[in-house]
Amino acid sequence: MAKSSKNQKAPVVVGQWDLSAGDEGFDAEKAQKRAKILHIVKNVFVYLFLTVCAVLAFLPFYWMLMSSVKTEMEFRESVPTFFPHSFQWKNYWMVFHQVTGTRGGASFGQILINTIVVGLLSTFLGLVVIVVTAYALARMDFKGKNILFAVMLATMMIPGELFTVSNYITVAKAGMTNSYTVLILPFLVSVYYIYLLRNNFMQIPNSLYQAAKVDGLSDLGYLLKVMIPLTAPTLISITLLKFIGTWNSYIWPRLVNAQQWQLITNWVTGGFVDRVQPTSPWGENWTIYGGLYGTSETLDTLKMAAVCMVSLPLLILFIFCRKYIMRGVSKSGTKG
């Protein structure tokens, strides 16, 4: 133990005295060699640890993908196969045409349209509100601005769950349930993004504003042509995180809307059974396993196909927008 710690320190010392101690050349070389070996061994351990962790982090994705194309029989084999014998793409067709849910029921197409419409609208409208508010808070002078800003920041302390109960009663009383509006309106204002963008706006030097004025740019033109391009990275991050937020939202849509108005994450919680329902091109009774598993038992292979259909778009988005997403996340620490 003591010896090894001595060895550990040796290379540094040798490195320091390399030039001055010429007569110790041979010993130094030996020690350096030993240090090199030690370094390699350490590196092997580090890489081994990282690889094991990376494999474990990636395993659920691999399992999800492979399970989604297995046959149910293969999935239930007592010793699971690591790679499927054959790819059964039918699982995806089955899930795609399935109408799931207890309250009304909805097909994947309907749900996808809901999610995209709500996602785009709430992202776009939310951005408008955020930009306009942040601009006013950063660039304009009006009475009570600082108090307003402080009050807005103070609301960030309160957990959002406190609002949900009253908001549910509010929208139910206003008759807004079962609509897109109810999914968009309550989440348009996000104080954290306003705060983030305001700080970004304030970093833009005032001299730019005056220069733009000389060039004959109006205030609106200045906002659109100078401020927004300059804060583009932040805006892109906010856009992505807001859209991902809609994609992943589950609690609120389930609370206020019936199935055909819900979003994609709600669809995943439905049961996926070996029976295609009326909307399918094969008619009502088309099955993969000929009734072997009944018509009420959720099959894990089908469920994994549904999970893939929800998760893969996010992973693809991540691959293309890695930089912006990681920057946005490290700044805000929220999922939108």
Place this chain on the structure above:
Amino acid sequence: MMEEKETVATLAETPKERNKPGLGARFKREKAPAGGDGLTPEGPTLSRGERFRRGLRSQSGWLFVTPALILMAVFTFYPIIAAFVGSFQQQYNGMTGTFNGWGFDNFIRVLKGDTGTGGANFVQCLVNTLLLTFVSVPLSTLLALLISVALNSIKRVQKLYQTVFFLPYLTNALAMGAVFATFFKIIGTPNNTDTVGIVNIVLGWFGIKPIDWVGLQSPHWQLGKLNIPWAKYIVTIIYEVWSGLPFKILILFSAMQSINKQYYDAAKVDGASRWTVLWHITAPMIMPQISYLLVTGIMGGMKQYSAIVGLFGETMGMNYDMGTMVGYLYNYIGLGQTGYAYAGSLILFVIIMIITWINNLITKKRTTY
């Protein structure tokens, strides 16, 4: 060149100082002559109407914040008041607005578990939430720390590892919860098991008998009224460590990367070992990030719900034995008992405030030594 422009700009700006406030002022100024309301007097002698109008113009910022303010008034400020009022109204009916007197009845019934609706039990939910949070958050922070240190010490394929470790962040808690459940699930009838699941197979190599991790036969301890479903806890903690890692690694790793390299060079000159460097340079430098992660992790843990639904379904286990505090709220909204939901949300609010307060105490202490 920039400077030149600036001087020109300031010169040009002086005569029409009034343009400064922003958008609204500009638009109104251009509109006014077109409207043909005559010439407005310039200089110090202004009519009362004009002074009023100018006063309004300088307040045009309010116009910009109005959309946000209206939305916040309806969906943020009003609910805060409503929650405080509603939690003290006994037997409140959210739809008709009727209630039976004021008092602490809701809180007492929530804490006693005496809601008479067959819904989740608050104390059970509270214990679940606290246990899961205070085990999984330190665990995943520690693991994230180890991975970040390892990641920081390598030179090759660093980017690749970084990307792989960040992947779980962008996933859907519900979807991935369902995937994790398949690892632990025993499929088949009690008499004729198809498969015991990967985890049980691996445990079988060490001679451990299959455990029904997520199913109806899941083992648990009974402590009076309280139920400790330890097998389900383990499953949930494993999922939460996995899903909590990406964000923590991102924060810790970027903090380590931004440490000034001179410190390490100085340590090298002094002949410090790797561990000494880690304990005396890296650790103190990333302390703020670690405490930030612990606090945000605990805050997030207090609000956990989606992952539980993904793992154990919408009933949160058997008889809500895996219920969480947020799950409790939604359970009672669903049952139409908004009074209990209000009371529960207020208790959650108080707990989060206490955590914030403790955190402030600790950070203050740390900065003063």
